[in-house]
Amino acid sequence: MAETIFRKAKSFYDVYERKAGANKDVTHYCPGCGHGILHKLIAEAMDDFDLKEHTVLISPVGCSVFAYYYFDCGNIQAAHGRAPAVATGVKRTNPDSVVISYQGDGDLAGIGGNEILQAANRGERISVFFVNNAIYGMTGGQMAPTTLLGMRTTTSPHGRSIGNEGYPLHMCELISTLEAPVYVERVSLTDAKHIMQARRAVRKALKAQMEGKGFTFVEALSACPTNWKVPTREANRWIVEMMEPVFPIKVFKDEIETREVVPREKKTYTPHEIVETLDLPTGDETVSFVRPPNALKDPEIKVAGFGGQGVLLLGLALAQAGMRAGYHVTWLPSYGPEMRGGTANCHVRIAEGRIGSPLVHESDVLIAFNGPSLDKFASLVKPGGLILYDSSLIDRTIERTDVKALGLPFTELADKELGNGRASNFVAMGAFIVASRGVFDEHVVKSILPLVIKRKNLIELNERAVAAGMRIAREALGS
């Protein structure tokens, strides 16, 4: 006759060295507590599936905060309620590891309600073991989200009421409504028959994870005689009579067999592939350009107009051209609700030396594409500065006599001559090249067009826009 040997699972430590105090061979759980039973079921499954060296168990906050005292596997202790998020980070890092999120009712259904729902909904390939004893244990018997109606706890001393605390939360019921989870079952840690049922559920969940099936969730109704203030020998009856009618024991969802496993590809990338993927420049891309001695020096530029007029893009192009021509450059956009509200402006600095402030309060150059922008920024142009504005959209004259103001029909020209009004910004670019006396030239601009114009068929159009802008600026300036 075979001999039956009763011994501790190998996935438990022999001696609980991490446990404080003298008694390192017993757990910290109270007599009659269900945690010990569930721990044992998990550890035995880890033994049988040879998992302990590949398992990472996340301990929550609550009575099982010290689960790492006992489980001889990788252990992480997480913040209250956050174990499913932590488990997500662990599992996604090492998809071949087996990740267990072990949680109580306050942790999982209260403070961590969002983390568990979202991890379940993403279908994280983890196993969650949820101990529901309808009360906070570690903090000493306060109300839990799963506390029963009428049940007295230290924070529901008059009994949980529908009016004040509302109904108990049913987590299996909630989670099983989601599409992603593959397996959701509620078990009960009462008598041998039910514990065997729980054993099967634990093993099924871990097995499904090993097969890469998806999110598995096992809720275990568990006794807390200490905080229920129920004698230990009556605690199981309390589960059966009080909890099970509210939290029915059953399989809520089981799609393990039918769920397809998505294969994972593991590829390593060479440094060259990384550089390529990041779109990093590999060659020297400056173009030969010599700054004419009388060109505008270190211009601080503001470009402003309506959103959609290519204001930010023109600013980008100015800065990129400056960079190609060998200058130091900065570009700073207006951002946020202002951007969404329809107006846009940006600050561009092009300088021979290192640039201090990227902000342009008082500009040397203002390029304005609408009336409000001109009104707002014209007074902030430095004396002796330059204002370029779109005379096809702005019907006014510049009052200031201490600046050079040049109104040119950017939009009209783009529309009539180039057949696309949206090229008005690069018409302005051409005008800037001339009016700035060649901070950079059209060849520099041509070299950066492919960087700033995403649609290749528009590059040539914008090149022509630059040329047209230069032409009308020369005509206007008589140069």
Add this chain to the structure above:
Amino acid sequence: MAKQFIKGNEAVVKGAILAGCQAYYGYPITPASEIAEAAAYYLPLLGRTFLQAESEIGAINMVYGAASAGIRVMTASSSPGISLKQEGISYAAGAELSCVVVDITRGGPGLGNIAPEQSDYNQMVKGGGHGNYKLIVLAPNCAQEMCDLTMHAFDLADRYRTPVVVMADGFVGQMMEPVEFPAPVVDLPPKPWATAGTPETYKNLITSIDLEPDDLERHINHLYAKYAEIEANEVRYEEYMVDDADLVCIGFGVVSRILQSGIERVRAEGKKVGLLRPITLWPFPEKRLARLADEGKKLLVMEMNKGMMVDDVRLAVQHRVPVGFYGRVGGNVPSGREVYDQIMLHLEAV
């Protein structure tokens, strides 16, 4: 390698990937969203992980998990989002986890606005979470440093097993400048302490709990011994025309750039003014500041907050020299004119 014209926020992501960052967990918020967006674009192309978390809290705890599992991992947010992450940051500091948190700061308190403020100084430098811990806080002031300091942050995080913060105001995040990217880092330090779900690591434990007061005290003392080492080795700052200066201006982030412009202007008038820019907000360049005080230099601190770093400057110089302060808040950025006026005002007060 040639330079690329790029937004500070995007330079963070490219720098992180070059540094070997394997995963990004985050939640969208202005003005930091370009970081999440660039991470979402590039990381999957390289077989790495991007996940938009359900919340800032979820994101930092995913970082906690991934850091526990032993990879280089990051998250990014902006001020109100960082407030939410503080719990997780405290846990990561306690559990000695290497991770990088990028904060593109905006206006507060509360929802404030999305314009640039530097009022996260206290919550990052002084520890916005509970408990005895410190965070290394790096303060870039240009797009190049957004890349370089992000890469440096990963090195520091690994070297000292601690969360490292890269904190930049909204302008530094939104600004585009030329950046020269270095080659990808190939050899990363091993992390034998991680819980990687492997036979080599299964005995490991990642935790921040020490039930016995003596144990927790020992752990905190261990953390502070590490912090002392960081203070001794990792202080970074930049100086500009400090040697002969009568007045030294102190500012970080975009303010340091505005100060530089202001200093150039007053220097042109023959006034002796310099700039000290802390790059590490913690560890703070307090020894250098004490020496400046020894030399009798007056100090002027400028920040986009109501006066936070100025407390650290005053502590460093022990009130031996006058420490002036000028701050703008609400998302207003000091103009060149304001900076000029403040410098002149504090120079004259000699």
